[in-house]
Amino acid sequence: MSQEVLRGVYAQLSRAVERRDWAQALRLVDLLRQQLQDPAQLQKLESYRRQLESYRQVQGDPPPPQWPLLHKPFIGDFPVTNLFDHDLPLGKEDGNGRFVSGQGQVWTPSPQHPCGKSDGHAGYDWAMPVGTPILAAAPGRVTVARPEPEFFCPSLSRPVRGLRVRILHEGESPGGIRLETLYAHLSQIRVHEGQRVAAGEVIGLSGESGCASGPHLHFEVRRFDQTNSGQPAPVDPYGWFGAGLDPWSIHPLGAESLFLWQVGQAPSLGACWQAQQLPGLPGHRPAALERFKRRGG
Numbered sequence: 001m002s003q004e005v006l007r008g009v010y011a012q013l014s015r016a017v018e019r020r021d022w023a024q025a026l027r028l029v030d031l032l033r034q035q036l037q038d039p040a041q042l043q044k045l046e047s048y049r050r051q052l053e054s055y056r057q058v059q060g061d062p063p064p065p066q067w068p069l070l071h072k073p074f075i076g077d078f079p080v081t082n083l084f085d086h087d088l089p090l091g092k093e094d095g096n097g098r099f100v101s102g103q104g105q106v107w108t109p110s111p112q113h114p115c116g117k118s119d120g121h122a123g124y125d126w127a128m129p130v131g132t133p134i135l136a137a138a139p140g141r142v143t144v145a146r147p148e149p150e151f152f153c154p155s156l157s158r159p160v161r162g163l164r165v166r167i168l169h170e171g172e173s174p175g176g177i178r179l180e181t182l183y184a185h186l187s188q189i190r191v192h193e194g195q196r197v198a199a200g201e202v203i204g205l206s207g208e209s210g211c212a213s214g215p216h217l218h219f220e221v222r223r224f225d226q227t228n229s230g231q232p233a234p235v236d237p238y239g240w241f242g243a244g245l246d247p248w249s250i251h252p253l254g255a256e257s258l259f260l261w262q263v264g265q266a267p268s269l270g271a272c273w274q275a276q277q278l279p280g281l282p283g284h285r286p287a288a289l290e291r292f293k294r295r296g297g
C-alpha cells in the first residue's frame, strides 16, 4: 500500500469516527493493522481498536446519514455500456489501464469490453435513441444547463461542446449529504439554471452531443460532504459490492459510495451485473447481490 493510499485510509478513518460509524472505523483499523510493521505503532493501533470496540458497544451503530435518494433518470431499460471506475474515476488524469467495477472486478478497459470501455469513467452510460426524455433523479436546483466549454475530443479528432445539465440535491435533514447529478451528451435542454425541479421531471432529451461515439446518456453522481479531500468527489450510485475496501473510498481524492436508488428505481445493469458472464473475473459476493435485488435493482 503506497503512502498516498495510506493517507486515504487515515482520511476515511477520521470521517468514519466523525460520523460515529464504528463498524467502518474498525474495518479501516484492521486494514491498517495489516500494513504497519513498527511494533510501537501496532501497539497504539491495538489500544485504539479496543477504544473503538467499546464505543461501538455503548453507542451501537449510527442511524444512516440522510441522503437524497435517486429516481430512475429515464423510463424503460437501456443497455449499460460503461460503469463507474472505482480504481480512479478521474477521466484524463487516469489512463492507468486498470478498471475496477463496483463488484470489485479488475480488468483492462477496451472498446470491446461490454461494461468498462473507458478508463477513469466517473459515471454510468446507457445507450439510448436520440430524443429519449431524461428525468431529474431527485428534487433539486438546476446549477448548469448549457453547452460545456469547448474541448478536443480524441476519439472524434475534433473540438466538441456537449449539452449537459447538473442538478444540486440537498439532504432532507440538517447534516444531510448534498449530491449533484450530471446528465451529459443531451440533444436538447428543457430547464434553465436556477430552476427548481421535482424528481422525475423532464430536464432534456438524450443525444450524442460532445465527446460521444454514439447516442447515450452519461449519468454521474458527485457527493459534496464527507469526502476525503473536502472537495466534491464522484461516487458510484450503485455503491461498492466487492470484497475488501473500495479503492476509491480510500483514495485521497475519493469518497465512499453507497447504493442510492429508491426501491425499484435502479436502472438495470443487465449483463454488467452478472459477474459470471464477464470473462476471467472473480465471482461476486452472493450476500451483496441479494441485498441489491431486495432494494429493487
Ligand SMILES: [Zn+2]
Pocket (backbone or CB within 6 Å): 082, 121, 123, 124, 125, 217, 218, 219
Ligand atoms: Zn460516460
